[in-house]
Amino acid sequence: MFKNIIAALCLSALASLAIADTLYITLEKDNALAVVDGESGTLLKTAPLGQRPRGIALSKDETQLYVAASDDDTIQIIDVATLKVVGDLPSGEDPETFRLHKNGKYIYVSNEDDDIVTVIDVDSKQAIKEIAVGVEPEGIAVSDDGKWVVNTSETTNMVHWIDPVSNTIKANTLVDPRPRAAAFSTNSQTLYVTSEIAGSLSKLNVASTKVESKLHFKIQGVDKELIQPVGVLVHPNDKLLFVALGPANRVAVVNMETFEVEKYLLVGQRVWNLAFSPDLKRLYTTNGVSNDISIIDVDDLKVTKSVRVGHYPWGIVVKK
Amino acid sequence: MRKNIKIRWLGLFLCSLTLVLPMQVQAEVVNVKVAFLVEQTPTPPALSNLDPVLTDVGIQGATLGIKDNNTTGQFTGHHYDLKHVDVPVGEDVASAFKQLVDEGYEYLITSVQASTLEKLTPLATANNALLFNVAVAEGSQRNEQCGANTFHIAPSYEMRADALAQFMLKKRWNKWFLVKGTDAEDDFFAAALKRSAKRFGLKIVEEKKWTFDHDARRTAQADIPVFTQGEDYDVLVVADVKGLFGEYLAMNTWLPRPIAGTQGMVPRAWHRTHERWGAVQMQNRFYKQAGRWMNDIDYASWLAVRTIGEAVTRAKSVEPQKLKAFILSEEFSVAGFKGTKLTFRTWNNQLRQPVLLATARSIVSVMPHKEFLHPRTYLDTLGYDKPESNCHL
Numbered sequence: 001m002f003k004n005i006i007a008a009l010c011l012s013a014l015a016s017l018a019i020a021d022t023l024y025i026t027l028e029k030d031n032a033l034a035v036v037d038g039e040s041g042t043l044l045k046t047a048p049l050g051q052r053p054r055g056i057a058l059s060k061d062e063t064q065l066y067v068a069a070s071d072d073d074t075i076q077i078i079d080v081a082t083l084k085v086v087g088d089l090p091s092g093e094d095p096e097t098f099r100l101h102k103n104g105k106y107i108y109v110s111n112e113d114d115d116i117v118t119v120i121d122v123d124s125k126q127a128i129k130e131i132a133v134g135v136e137p138e139g140i141a142v143s144d145d146g147k148w149v150v151n152t153s154e155t156t157n158m159v160h161w162i163d164p165v166s167n168t169i170k171a172n173t174l175v176d177p178r179p180r181a182a183a184f185s186t187n188s189q190t191l192y193v194t195s196e197i198a199g200s201l202s203k204l205n206v207a208s209t210k211v212e213s214k215l216h217f218k219i220q221g222v223d224k225e226l227i228q229p230v231g232v233l234v235h236p237n238d239k240l241l242f243v244a245l246g247p248a249n250r251v252a253v254v255n256m257e258t259f260e261v262e263k264y265l266l267v268g269q270r271v272w273n274l275a276f277s278p279d280l281k282r283l284y285t286t287n288g289v290s291n292d293i294s295i296i297d298v299d300d301l302k303v304t305k306s307v308r309v310g311h312y313p314w315g316i317v318v319k320k
Numbered sequence: 321m322r323k324n325i326k327i328r329w330l331g332l333f334l335c336s337l338t339l340v341l342p343m344q345v346q347a348e349v350v351n352v353k354v355a356f357l358v359e360q361t362p363t364p365p366a367l368s369n370l371d372p373v374l375t376d377v378g379i380q381g382a383t384l385g386i387k388d389n390n391t392t393g394q395f396t397g398h399h400y401d402l403k404h405v406d407v408p409v410g411e412d413v414a415s416a417f418k419q420l421v422d423e424g425y426e427y428l429i430t431s432v433q434a435s436t437l438e439k440l441t442p443l444a445t446a447n448n449a450l451l452f453n454v455a456v457a458e459g460s461q462r463n464e465q466c467g468a469n470t471f472h473i474a475p476s477y478e479m480r481a482d483a484l485a486q487f488m489l490k491k492r493w494n495k496w497f498l499v500k501g502t503d504a505e506d507d508f509f510a511a512a513l514k515r516s517a518k519r520f521g522l523k524i525v526e527e528k529k530w531t532f533d534h535d536a537r538r539t540a541q542a543d544i545p546v547f548t549q550g551e552d553y554d555v556l557v558v559a560d561v562k563g564l565f566g567e568y569l570a571m572n573t574w575l576p577r578p579i580a581g582t583q584g585m586v587p588r589a590w591h592r593t594h595e596r597w598g599a600v601q602m603q604n605r606f607y608k609q610a611g612r613w614m615n616d617i618d619y620a621s622w623l624a625v626r627t628i629g630e631a632v633t634r635a636k637s638v639e640p641q642k643l644k645a646f647i648l649s650e651e652f653s654v655a656g657f658k659g660t661k662l663t664f665r666t667w668n669n670q671l672r673q674p675v676l677l678a679t680a681r682s683i684v685s686v687m688p689h690k691e692f693l694h695p696r697t698y699l700d701t702l703g704y705d706k707p708e709s710n711c712h713l
Contacts, residue, residue: 094604112601113608115391134395135388136601154598155626155655156392157633172395174633178598178655197653197661223690223698225660247659 021277022319023284024065025293026053029311033067033083038277038284038318041295041305047083050076055097056315059122060104065317068095068109075109075120080319090127092118097181099140101149101164108149108162110137117151117160119167129167133160141182141191148206152179152193159193161209171209176200183232183241185256194229194243201229201243201252203259215254219264222248233274233283235298244271244285251285251294253301265303267294275316286313349399352389352638354628355425356382356404356621359413359432364562378431378454379404380610381618385625387609389632396633400625414439421447426640429624431617434458434508441467450640452627454620458508462668462704466711469644472670473620473627477512479703480587483675483687484557484580485516486701490689493554497577498527499547499569505561509582513557525551530565540568548573557581584679587687590619591678596686599657623656623671630654658686660699668711672699 021038027046031053035045050069057066058080065078068091075095077087091098091109098109100122107120110133117137119129134156141150142164149162157179161171176195183192184206191204201215217227228246234256235241243252247270253263268287275284276298283296287306293313295305356379363373382402389400405420407413413436420428421443429452430440437456444451444467451470453461457477461470488494496517500510517524528550532543548556548569556573558581560566566583578584592603592613606614606622614622627647632638635646646652648669653661658674665672677684692701700706 094601113604132391132394135391136598153392155388156395157630157655158392158395160395174396177653177661197655225698226690228659 020320021279021282023275023293024056024058024317024319025286025309025313026056026067026315027310027312028052028054028288028314032310033065033078034309034313035083036293036307036309038282038295041307043307043309045083046310047078049078049085050074054314055095055109056317057098057100057107058317058319060100062319066098066100066107067315068098070094070096075107087125089120089122089125090118091120092116092127092130097138097140099142099149101142102144102146106164108140108142108151108164110140110151112136112138115153117162131160131162131167131169133169134158134172139179139181139193141184143184143188143191143206144186145188147188148184148191150182150184150191152182154178154180154196157195159191159204159209173204173209173211175202175204175211176214180230181232183234185234186236186238190256192232192234192241194232196228196230196246199224199227199229201232201254213259215259215261217243217245217248217252217261219245219248219250222250231271231273231285233276235276236280242274242283244274246270246272247289249287251283251296263301265296265301267296267303268292268306272314273316275318277318278320284316284318286316288312288314349393349397350638352398352400352628352632353425353427354382354386354400354402354625355420355428356402357413357417357420357428357430357432358404358406359430359436360406360409361433362409364564374612374615376610377615378429378617378621380606380612381454381614381621381623382429382625384606384609384618385622385629388622389625389629392629392633398629398632398638400629402625414443417443418447421449426450427628428452429454429621431455431621434461434505437461437470438465441465441470444469448640450628450644452624454624455617458505459512459704462670463710466668466713468669468713469640470669471624471627471647471664472668473624474616475587475589475673475675476670476703477509478515479670479673480675481509481512481516482519482702483587483677484513484585485520485522486687486689486692487585487677487685488522488555488580489520490691493578494522495525495551495553496522496555496557497548497550497553498524498557498559499530499566500527500559501530501562501564501566503560503562503564506559509561510559513559513581524557525553530560532565540565540572544569544572545574548575553577555580556584558583580677585677585684586679587675588678589616589673589675590614591676591683593678593681593683594657594676597657597659602657619656623654623662626656627654627671665700665706667706667709667713668704669713670703672697672702674699675702 023036025034051071055068075089075091092111109118117131134153136154139152159173176198178197227248231244250264269289285294558566631643
């Protein structure tokens with residue numbers, strides 16, 4: 001009996017100690033960074049950033065944040081502890097989306113106006129390569145095994161497969177109009193690409209670089225023109241993936257095995273980017289037009305909360 | 321020793337890799353020749369000295385489109401060339417068109433007057449060439465005068481007028497005072513406005529023609545208050561395509577009323593303040609190239625080149641008949657920074673597209689609104705719908 005009580009007490013103590021997480025969200029119109037406590041869903045703080053901040057990532061050791069300040073043509077380095085800007089990276093013009101390679105050493109940035117992807121060495125803070133890609137490069141994704149970096153070009157409508165060893169393009173795949181975001185499956189065998197204008201999600205076989213199948217989203221009562229898939233995020237279990245549907249104000253939950261939609265979750269307006277909490281219990285979405293984030297319970301697949309964060313929340317990154 | 325061999329083999333392997341990889345570049349490059357034909361028109365008298373006269377309208381848009389296509393082309397093995405032909409005022413545009421066809425141009429973008437397009441349309445059909453109209457908005461070119469090989473990238477006057485009417489209906493600006501100029505284009509747009517008013521149940525309570533031929537700059541304050549007296553109305557709708565007097569209506573009307581049409585709030589294919597759906601990138605790219613902002617004809621010209629590019633890339637062909645079939649098929653769509661895919665109406669080859677309602681320095685709205693329902697697509701609430709069409713292809 002006594003033992004049981006102890007166990008129960010321990011359990012409840014553990015539960016309240018569930019891993020706390022902090023969200024860092026770029027506010028495109030406020031030129032600021034919102035800091036939110038993920039568990040309680042409260043806005044803790046807002047810190048100033050450069051102009052039109054969009055893409056955001058954590059350094060490998062999680063002590064620094066990288067933020068693309070698009071209108072300042074730079075990637076700012078922010079100290080996580082103080083939230084002060086401590087440096088810059090030469091991103092090239094108008095950086096929007098970027099990803100850190102798994103090695104923590106290289107950042108791949110799409111420069112929309114110049115049709116290039118810039119590769120930055122984080123340690124030396126030098127741009128080491130400019131890779132010519134299609135018109136209006138947008139999404140960047142890095143495979144978990146580190147073997148591929150892909151970039152999507154919105155007007156050329158292609159996926160460009162970049163070999164991160166030589167930093168050259170090895171293959172190009174034509175996909176549906178206005179490809180936005182890309183994400184690899186955790187096993188690095190499949191690539192998912194959203195096409196904003198076509199309203200579709202393409203599934204590409206990494207080995208062959210070919211499109212295997214396509215999924216068109218349909219929501220009852222929502223105009224098909226409003227269904228514009230943007231951000232895509234794969235659950236590390238490789239069973240579910242989540243697609244932000246922009247002005248359709250919904251996140252689609254896709255079963256990766258059947259490649260069918262399991263559920264549409266109603267979130268804030270113009271849902272854009274997605275991130276998980278470290279314990280994978282919660283999914284966060286940035287909602288550009290309603291100026292908030294939605295918090296989704298991943299186990300129940302239910303939206304539990306929305307938190308006002310500032311004007312045009314865009315990028316999001318989560319830290320333990 | 322064994323290790324040594326392994327390393328040598330690895331070295332060889334790497335060498336062969338570096339040799340093979342550059343050869344992955346497309347072996348054969350297919351050329352696509354695009355012509356851009358401009359009919360010069362007499363410069364209308366300047367309303368003010370505010371805006372510089374542009375001599376590169378359209379061609380800048382087409383040039384940017386070619387650049388975009390060639391960026392894609394380096395991955396697909398296509399190369400696009402653009403030939404720009406300017407026909408001086410009074411010279412024969414049809415013979416310039418024929419000459420381009422004789423030189424092997426199968427894709428021709430034209431920025432000409434309505435009466436000229438009427439002559440070029442049968443030439444395109446007869447010569448198996450595809451014509452892309454980027455300037456003419458007049459309705460009959462999409463109806464009685466339509467042609468199987470003529471694609472209209474520019475929105476028609478009817479699409480623009482419908483966009484205005486839908487907005488007014490929502491605002492309950494039900495009573496219109498219509499003022500039109502004396503130009504033929506003014507008549508076309510005024511007719512479109514009347515059609516739209518009827519279509520959406522709005523009423524033109526007063527209609528007047530502006531016939532003053534003196535310089536309105538000096539006398540607007542005296543003339544316009546008198547001219548705009550009459551029935552009470554909600555909005556003054558103006559049809560002054562060349563902009564000879566319309567700018568002076570604002571603030572000078574007898575009653576304090578908003579102005580829309582060719583001045584005031586204007587239905588447009590493109591506007592410099594449009595920035596949604598990635599349009600900022602387009603605005604920046606264009607400005608960087610041209611040193612000025614993109615206008616409607618530049619946008620249509622860019623879209624025409626992109627239409628050709630998309631069709632070539634996806635249909636994997638450069639034959640006009642194959643591309644035409646593809647452009648009119650369900651599979652085709654082109655992205656134009658308007659938040660929805662753009663496709664063609666199969667009954668008159670008109671590009672479906674949202675219309676922007678813009679004032680000088682802001683976008684008021686993007687039409688159509690979703691409340692205007694249509695069984696096919698909400699975009700078909702603008703302009704001639706299938707049952708209304710007199711185009712028999």
